[in-house]
Amino acid sequence: xxxxxxxxxxxxxxxxxxxxxxxxxxxxxxxxxxxxxxxxxxxxxxxxxxxxxxxxxxxxxxxxxxxxxxxxxxxxxxxxxxxxxxxxxxxxxxxxxxxxxxxxxxxx
Numbered sequence: 122x123x124x125x126x127x128x129x130x131x132x133x134x135x136x137x138x139x140x141x142x143x144x145x146x147x148x149x150x151x152x153x154x155x156x157x158x159x160x161x162x163x164x165x166x167x168x169x170x171x172x173x174x175x176x177x178x179x180x181x182x183x184x185x186x187x188x189x190x191x192x193x194x195x196x197x198x199x200x201x202x203x204x205x206x207x208x209x210x211x212x213x214x215x216x217x218x219x220x221x222x223x224x225x226x227x228x229x
Contacts (some may be wrong), residue, residue, distance in 0.1 A: 145178035
């Protein structure tokens with residue numbers, strides 16, 4: 122297994138794992154970059170217009186990240202944080218390609 126590319130993104134067998142902070146009910150959706158919390162943990166910040174009820178914000182975040190990664194939404198799975206703003210997601214696919222695509226989102 123490759124070394125982590127950043128602490129919000131790590132390679133794993135069959136894909137990557139990423140830490141995400143989702144902001145629901147945002148006026149503008151999109152990936153906003155990386156944010157570091159008070160404990161030093163970093164997260165990819167994702168804003169979605171969907172409300173947090175009934176998993177709608179989770180589904181919108183997965184759809185948005187799938188689009189940016191060039192994979193089907195079914196390639197993403199929620200590992201933890203279903204009811205929290207901070208989530209851990211697995212993306213199944215080629216780790217190097219996915220890592221490259223995700224890192225370009227933070228370089229804007």
